[in-house]
Amino acid sequence: MSEPRVNEQARLAALYEVSSQLGASLDLTQVLNQVMDAIIQLTGAERGYLVLFDEDSGDLQPAAARNVDQETIAGKSMKISRTVIERAVATGEGILTSNAQEDERFAGQQSVVGYQLRSIMCAPLRARSSTVGAVYVDNRLFTSVFDNADLELLVTFANQAAIAIDNARLFTRTDQNLARRVEELSLFQRIDQQLNKSLDLNRVLNLALHWAISLTGADSGSIGLLEINKESEEQGLRLLVHSQGEEAGAAALIPFDHPVLHEVWENGRSSFLQNINPGQAIDNTPAAAQLAVPIKHDGVMTGLITLESQFSNAIDNEDIAFVERLADRAAVAIKNARLYEEIQAISQAKSEFISVVTHELRLPMTAIKGYNDLIIGGMTGPLTDQQKQFLQVIRRNIDRMQDLISDLSDINRIESGRMKFENRAFAILDTIHEVRDSLQEVIAAKNQSLKIDYSPGIGAVYADPKRIGQVLTNLVSNAYKYTPPEGVITIQASEDDDFARVTVSDNGIGISEENQVRLFTQFFRAEDQAVREQNGWGLGLSIVKKIVEAQGGEIDFVSELNRGSTFTFTIPLANIKEETAVSA
Numbered sequence: 001m002s003e004p005r006v007n008e009q010a011r012l013a014a015l016y017e018v019s020s021q022l023g024a025s026l027d028l029t030q031v032l033n034q035v036m037d038a039i040i041q042l043t044g045a046e047r048g049y050l051v052l053f054d055e056d057s058g059d060l061q062p063a064a065a066r067n068v069d070q071e072t073i074a075g076k077s078m079k080i081s082r083t084v085i086e087r088a089v090a091t092g093e094g095i096l097t098s099n100a101q102e103d104e105r106f107a108g109q110q111s112v113v114g115y116q117l118r119s120i121m122c123a124p125l126r127a128r129s130s131t132v133g134a135v136y137v138d139n140r141l142f143t144s145v146f147d148n149a150d151l152e153l154l155v156t157f158a159n160q161a162a163i164a165i166d167n168a169r170l171f172t173r174t175d176q177n178l179a180r181r182v183e184e185l186s187l188f189q190r191i192d193q194q195l196n197k198s199l200d201l202n203r204v205l206n207l208a209l210h211w212a213i214s215l216t217g218a219d220s221g222s223i224g225l226l227e228i229n230k231e232s233e234e235q236g237l238r239l240l241v242h243s244q245g246e247e248a249g250a251a252a253l254i255p256f257d258h259p260v261l262h263e264v265w266e267n268g269r270s271s272f273l274q275n276i277n278p279g280q281a282i283d284n285t286p287a288a289a290q291l292a293v294p295i296k297h298d299g300v301m302t303g304l305i306t307l308e309s310q311f312s313n314a315i316d317n318e319d320i321a322f323v324e325r326l327a328d329r330a331a332v333a334i335k336n337a338r339l340y341e342e343i344q345a346i347s348q349a350k351s352e353f354i355s356v357v358t359h360e361l362r363l364p365m366t367a368i369k370g371y372n373d374l375i376i377g378g379m380t381g382p383l384t385d386q387q388k389q390f391l392q393v394i395r396r397n398i399d400r401m402q403d404l405i406s407d408l409s410d411i412n413r414i415e416s417g418r419m420k421f422e423n424r425a426f427a428i429l430d431t432i433h434e435v436r437d438s439l440q441e442v443i444a445a446k447n448q449s450l451k452i453d454y455s456p457g458i459g460a461v462y463a464d465p466k467r468i469g470q471v472l473t474n475l476v477s478n479a480y481k482y483t484p485p486e487g488v489i490t491i492q493a494s495e496d497d498d499f500a501r502v503t504v505s506d507n508g509i510g511i512s513e514e515n516q517v518r519l520f521t522q523f524f525r526a527e528d529q530a531v532r533e534q535n536g537w538g539l540g541l542s543i544v545k546k547i548v549e550a551q552g553g554e555i556d557f558v559s560e561l562n563r564g565s566t567f568t569f570t571i572p573l574a575n576i577k578e579e580t581a582v583s584a
């Protein structure tokens with residue numbers, strides 16, 4: 001037995017090293033060049049080529065071409081024998097010829113003669129039980145450069161290389177798919193953001209159509225919603241937005257027997273038609289291609305997106321899938337916008353109702369109160385004690401009802417944005433003193449004391465003095481109502497950065513933790529006996545909060561049951577407001 005050749009050992013070592021490098025990269029071009037350089041180095045070839053089946057066309061295409069100096073060979077100077085490659089691919093076996101010029105299998109071939117090819121080796125690349133291409137090396141100058149050991153090496157190497165190539169290809173494909181998916185996701189994220197930001201139906205429809213046209217490259221399009229004609233009760237499609245700017249809404253109702261609408265409605269899925277005549281087109285305009293995608297909510301069709309193009313191949317399957325996904329999103333946004341429209345209409349109706357009722361109640365209440373006061377005052381003759389007592393009850397109840405009317409109309413005005421604020425700069429201390437003066441009597445009658453405590457030199461605030469007076473009156477009245485006799489109520493005022501801070505505190509009944517979370521909600525009143533004894537509708541604090549916030553301030557409170565409560569609100573200082581007004 002002969003000793004293994006030294007160069008054979010060296011080649012085995014090189015084979016091992018290059019094979020181990022193969023798996024290191026998933027970059028296809030890099031892997032292919034690595035493979036070719038390694039093969040040239042291992043076999044002593046002059047040049048090496050790697051051809052792969054193109055995944056789309058199925059043709060063999062050069063994927064790498066390298067020379068002995070590890071340079072890439074340009075496409076034009078690729079001089080190879082296709083016959084050799086095709087044979088290797090067809091038989092699935094390695095091919096070796098020591099001199100192609102004299103090899104009867106190839107001698108007659110045009111490329112062999114023309115390019116004067118001599119030593120050639122070729123091995124198929126096989127991965128996942130199919131042939132993906134071939135590796136081809138040659139040496140044009142010399143004959144008998146390669147022997148069977150070289151071929152064996154090339155075949156072994158080709159087997160390993162094929163796996164690395166396959167992995168890299170798979171990776172590239174996965175990577176591309178992933179990148180496309182990520183791109184699509186971020187696009188839909190943008191679309192969703194825009195669609196969900198708007199509760200205006202017309203804007204939602206315009207946005208959806210804009211995206212549908214710009215991302216499919218269609219020439220024009222429209223969006224329509226299904227509706228029922230109020231008079232004829234016929235259902236049809238009303239085109240609401242048209243990319244060509246036609247008068248939206250003015251269009252007649254498109255009946256269900258219109259070919260496009262009929263098809264989409266019947267099949268419940270998109271229709272794509274080519275070469276459509278005016279009769280088939282949703283807007284009577286002929287087009288080379290028309291896509292109609294239903295807008296469905298909970299599986300029920302509520303509208304239709306149509307796109308037209310003057311090129312029959314302008315809209316492909318990917319575009320159709322995209323518009324379908326867009327339609328799903330538009331459906332949700334349309335539903336929300338419609339719900340919002342309905343809520344707006346209901347809230348408007350409620351607001352009008354309250355406004356009429358409060359207005360109509362005010363007048364008779366004033367009359368009842370007036371006559372009641374006249375009778376109590378003795379204008380109609382002397383009264384028995386019991387009569388007086390009953391009239392006082394009437395009077396208290398009228399007051400209660402007047403409070404309710406006034407609170408309801410305040411809430412109504414704030415909620416509908418109709419509350420007027422006559423803002424100006426004024427001294428908050430003046431308002432505090434006015435409120436103290438107006439409530440002093442009732443507070444004293446309950447043997448409570450009211451203290452005012454303020455830091456000197458508080459700047460003027462910028463707000464509506466009447467509204468701030470209303471806020472303060474409400475808070476002090478609550479302190480008075482929910483504090484037992486002998487209690488102490490304190491109003492404090494100070495400056496805090498750009499705001500004046502006003503605090504009303506009492507040492508009264510306090511508010512339990514459970515009730516604290518419900519404070520400021522309309523009609524909330526604590527179940528306490530001490531609360532229920534007092535007049536009130538549970539609307540004051542919610543009005544106070546809205547008034548404070550509408551003027552750029554905030555309101556907060558701390559309270560402890562049986563210890564007392566402190567309510568604090570802020571209002572912008574006038575100098576700050578003026579500065580911002582100037583710079584704005």
Ligand code: ADP
Nearest residue numbers: 478479482510525526536537538539540541565
């Ligand atoms: P009303 O006083 O008409 O009930 P408000 O909206 O002003 O309505 O107050 C709601 C509820 O909050 C009151 O019924 C009471 O339970 C509680 N509350 C408000 N202010 C105080 C306070 N200073 N001390 C204790 N409880 C209070």
